[in-house]
């Protein structure tokens with residue numbers, strides 16, 4: 013595994029500034045007999061720059077489908093996509109020489125050692141025998157399995173198996189990694205360690221990494237940009253800084269007297285809204301109008317003699333993407349539920365607060381048992397489809 017040699021190893025790869033993943037009107041319909049037609053991707057158009065990219069969406073949002081299309085394992089129903097500048101339909105083989113893939117589900121043979129397995133995957137990817145062995149050793153060292161590399165995979169913990177899956181994705185010295193739910197099945201400490209490892213690989217190897225996850229609070233820690241999808245549609249694709257940039261809303265927080273302040277602001281012609289302990293006040297459309305809003309707040313706080321705790325432009329929060337929360341949706345001053353709801357959403361998306369993984373946005377109301385049955389059907393349908401779709 014090298015960092016410096018990757019660009020020379022793949023001279024035909026487009027420049028680093030180019031989008032690593034592009035899609036235009038990408039649509040995928042599964043025509044499974046059991047469940048009828050399912051539109052897993054619905055006209056997805058995006059352009060993703062290099063870096064660590066989070067692909068986030070609830071279970072069933074279409075993340076795995078997108079990854080399989082990007083690898084050329086599934087054919088799109090319509091639309092197009094390119095990875096590192098190569099078309100996913102016409103140049104899928106080239107893409108697979110440049111891209112490492114860590115699948116979501118357990119797919120490891122229990123009765124071979126990690127060294128044997130990763131070497132084999134290197135050979136399958138076209139490496140000569142000696143290079144495959146060397147790369148396998150390097151990859152296993154990078155993921156922290158050097159000491160354990162001669163043990164049978166069947167004796168590994170879940171965390172170690174996830175690392176083997178990551179090592180086999182790295183063995184071909186890829187320019188791009190596609191990781192499908194890499195923290196699946198791990199406890200909080202294991203998830204944290206896996207995220208650190210992914211971040212380190214992105215930085216040390218200078219390669220781009222797409223990390224699919226239903227845990228927004230988890231991957232936002234390590235991503236340079238996010239692609240958020242819901243029901244196969246793009247919610248938003250942007251850099252992390254754009255997701256959290258300052259909004260046109262001021263947050264005012266006083267230690268006491270919030271109701272009095274709200275009344276005074278209303279009298280001044282503003283429309284304050286409550287958000288937890290803060291009052292939110294929309295700024296004006298022009299700088300002058302915004303200055304008037306600042307003045308009105310300052311005057312009201314001074315007239316009432318209130319202890320001002322905070323007055324700042326509110327930053328957007330990434331989880332608002334899924335919370336359906338906008339300034340106009342926040343409860344008015346007589347209600348209290350929105351703050352509670354917003355907090356609950358944040359907690360569900362945070363791995364630290366919730367040891368049990370929970371989607372940032374609840375999937376469509378589907379009882380767990382039904383969901384499991386649906387998954388089984390989907391797996392059957394996928395197996396049937398794979399015969400026609402896989403190259």
Ligand SMILES: Nc1ncnc2c1ncn2[C@@H]1O[C@H](COP(=O)(O)OP(=O)(O)OP(=O)(O)O)[C@@H](O)[C@H]1O
Pocket residue numbers: 042043044050051052069070071072073074075076077078193226386389390391393394395397
């Ligand atoms: N082979 C298939 N046949 C029929 N439906 C499928 C198939 N594969 C996936 N689906 C359906 O397509 C939708 C998107 O599934 P996909 O696996 O891409 O989502 P996901 O975001 O990766 O979720 P998860 O993390 O739960 O796998 C879901 O409704 C799923 O049930």
